[in-house]
Amino acid sequence: MPIDYRIDAAKYYDLCYHRVDDIPFYEQRVPESSARVLELGCGTGRVLVPLAARCGFIQGIDCSEAMLTLCREKLRAAGIPASRAAVAMGDIADFDLGRTFDLIIAPYRVMQNLATDAEVDGFLNGIASHLAPGGTAILNVFKPNAVPATLLARSSPEEVFERDILVEGGYLRCSYRTPRVTRTPLVLYPELIYRRYAGDQLVDEAVLSIAMRCYYPDEFLALIEGHGFRVLEKWGGYAGEAYGEGGELVVAFTKEAAR
Ligand SMILES: C[S@@+](CC[C@H](N)C(=O)[O-])C[C@H]1O[C@@H](n2cnc3c(N)ncnc32)[C@H](O)[C@@H]1O
Known part of the structure; x- marks a missing residue:
């Protein structure tokens, strides 16, 4: 499996x-x-x-x-x-x-x-x-939204905030980072990060790594x-x-x- x-x-x-x-x-x-x-x-x-x-x-x-x-x-x-x-x-x-x-x-x-x-x-x-x-x-x-050189230059381990979504008892914070980009073929490898909060308390965190060929x-x-x-x-x-x-x-x- x-x-x-x-x-x-x-x-x-x-x-x-x-x-x-x-x-x-x-x-x-x-x-x-x-x-x-x-x-x-x-x-x-x-x-x-x-x-x-x-x-x-x-x-x-x-x-x-x-x-x-x-x-x-x-x-x-x-x-x-x-x-x-x-x-x-x-x-x-x-x-x-x-x-x-x-x-x-x-x-x-x-x-x-x-x-x-x-x-x-x-x-x-x-x-x-x-x-x-x-x-x-x-x-x-x-x-x-940019030429390959710009996409390559933008690769960074820094996290980018995307949005907060209200969920029952708290909110879900969605963010991402793109630590790796390859040139041939042109592929972004973003990590999508989900953090769920109850009030101010972090109660769950999930990270999904995917490939996005451009x-x-x-x-x-x-x-x-x-x-x-x-x-x-x-x-x-x-x-x-x-x-x-x-x-x-x-x-x-x-x-x-x-x-
Ligand atoms: C962004 S989601 C899109 C889901 C749905 N088509 C939609 O419009 O909401 C991408 C989906 O493709 C699936 N996927 C990615 N690579 C795959 C593969 N090699 N074989 C089967 N499914 C794959 C993922 O598991 C995921 O569910």
Whole structure:
């Protein structure tokens, strides 16, 4: 059984990363109510659970059992039966589910957790082999806000405060530090730090170390096209921003028809 790096931090994910602006975007891209959808890196089901109400069947895979446990609890609470949604442990860099899907998504920058070329190739090849004829995949990464040299220069062991969130009996302090950045490939290795306080007393601390591989707008399109896909649409965010102009890179693509 692989180590679950998110075991201590999973309970804080929905509190700290409660973004909702992308959910209507993905809901609108479910092609029809009978569609089969695959979410790679479904986590706590932030997107998977609302999408389950919009499609015929949604399959989620994730490598964190702690995140999947929360996702299963939410599916149960929403009354969504196993015939409509299922989640399973799996590695999105190396997966074979033996069936295809009309829509494949990986919301909230999931693919940036894959640091090596081999993982990225495995991920994109997995999408190619699981996409039904005429099906669409949508990937999202953030747009780097600086050139590589600046990102490298910003690496620091200093902690950066992000936000305090009120929770029952106290608050959750979310911060991060980025002690390591590599140039080739360009990967940030941030540590996300969660500290829970009851009044002024620290009662829990969890640190999650992740990889965030960076892609610039043209590079991201070239990567997708280089794996035999045809880009259908692209956006710079979830509020209609032009590609390359917002804080996100969001690309919809399909398999190039065999010649
Ligand atoms: C930022 S969360 C996004 C979760 C969800 N897609 C969302 O939009 O809220 C990234 C998720 O990707 C999962 N993940 C990262 N690398 C993975 C891998 N190689 N295989 C499977 N899941 C992975 C993590 O466990 C985590 O749940």
